[in-house]
Amino acid sequence: MGALRAAELHALGMIGHGRIFEWYRDGVIEGDDEVALIHGPAELGWPALSEPLVNVRATLNAATADAIDGLTRAEALAALEAARAMHFTRRTVAALVDGCGCPRLTRWLTTRRIDRKRLDAEEALRAVAKPAPAPDERTAFPPLRRDADWAPYRLAAELGLDWPERLAPELVARHHGLDEAALPGLYRQLSARYWRERAGSDGGMDLAAWIADQGIRHPDHDGESLTEWVIDAGPGHFGYSEWCFEVELDKWLRGTGT
Numbered sequence: 267m268g269a270l271r272a273a274e275l276h277a278l279g280m281i282g283h284g285r286i287f288e289w290y291r292d293g294v295i296e297g298d299d300e301v302a303l304i305h306g307p308a309e310l311g312w313p314a315l316s317e318p319l320v321n322v323r324a325t326l327n328a329a330t331a332d333a334i335d336g337l338t339r340a341e342a343l344a345a346l347e348a349a350r351a352m353h354f355t356r357r358t359v360a361a362l363v364d365g366c367g368c369p370r371l372t373r374w375l376t377t378r379r380i381d382r383k384r385l386d387a388e389e390a391l392r393a394v395a396k397p398a399p400a401p402d403e404r405t406a407f408p409p410l411r412r413d414a415d416w417a418p419y420r421l422a423a424e425l426g427l428d429w430p431e432r433l434a435p436e437l438v439a440r441h442h443g444l445d446e447a448a449l450p451g452l453y454r455q456l457s458a459r460y461w462r463e464r465a466g467s468d469g470g471m472d473l474a475a476w477i478a479d480q481g482i483r484h485p486d487h488d489g490e491s492l493t494e495w496v497i498d499a500g501p502g503h504f505g506y507s508e509w510c511f512e513v514e515l516d517k518w519l520r521g522t523g524t
Contacts, residue, residue, distance in 0.1 A: 267301055269386065277423035283393050284386025286320050295320070301383065302354040316357050322349045324382035329374045337370060345371055417513045433512040442519040449515075456514045457500045464506075 272282030273290030282291065289295045300320050306313040326346055329337040337345070348365055349357060359379065363372050418430035425437055435453070439446045458473075465476035474493050482504070487495045501509035 267298075268390070270298065270301060275423075277426065277428055278419060283390040285324070285382060286386050289320070289323075295323070299354045303357075304355050316355055317349075317359050317362065318383055319349055319354070319357065320382045321380060322346065322357075322362065324380040325374055325378070328378070328380055329371070335370060335373070337368070337374070341368060341371065418510050421513055421516050433510075435512055435515060438512050438515050438519070442516075444519060452515060452518070453500065453511055454497055456511065456518060458497045460501050460506075460509050460514070461497060464501075 269282060269284060269287040270290050272280050272287050276282055276287075276291055282288075286295075286301065289300075297319075300323075301318050303314050303316045303318045305315055323346065326337065326342040330339055330342045345362070345366055345368070349362055352361060359375050363375055366372060366375070418433060421438070422428075422430040422433055425433070425441055427433065427437075435449050436446050438444075439449060461476075462473050465471045465473045468476060468479075471479065474489065477493060477496055482492070482496060484492055484495055496504075500511065502511070
């Protein structure tokens with residue numbers, strides 16, 4: 267289960283170890299039952315009473331790679347589907363052997379079985395036993411001051427990005443199936459909404475009056491033209507770092523920002 271959690275959070279800085287983590291991270295496997303098993307009581311040392319599907323996968327992968335006593339790809343896929351069809355509490359080596367009808371697969375499951383969970387656990391223990399490396403500026407996250415600061419990190423993780431600075435409106439648009447040609451208009455719409463809400467929270471002023479009250483000036487713009495320029499520039503231009511167009515666009519496209 268640690269591999270599953272690490273795969274879900276690796277884009278936010280969690281470091282995973284082992285093949286199972288890599289399978290989850292890369293989308294090879296997805297279900298919780300891949301690593302689930304039942305076990306005996308503490309008095310007996312928590313013995314495993316079922317076989318996790320990741321172990322079956324690892325054994326079948328090794329079997330298909332063996333040129334002498336290996337399985338064909340078709341045989342391995344059939345065995346994997348049979349294992350997947352079993353509830354994890356009934357997925358045992360004995361049940362797999364009974365249902366396979368293939369002597370070579372029986373030998374692999376009984377004498378050449380690969381315990382992928384144990385191998386990954388040993389790798390993780392070796393990793394944490396090593397001295398901690400010095401902080402790497404490329405992976406160290408800055409301190410987060412407000413709940414709103416988490417939003418770009420959440421969105422970046424959902425888009426498969428390692429760092430929120432890699433966010434781009436085009437990525438959000440493609441993620442939601444939006445035509446990128448609509449982005450300039452949506453930028454103005456969401457920027458205008460932010461400014462109007464800001465003006466409203468500062469005493470219910472209209473936007474033009476609020477802009478004047480803030481002392482915003484531009485040599486080429488005045489009145490309505492100044493208001494349009496502020497909207498076009500966007501909150502980020504004026505240092506309102508809590509406003510992130512990509513985050514606001516994502517919320518709008520989900521229907522939660524209207």
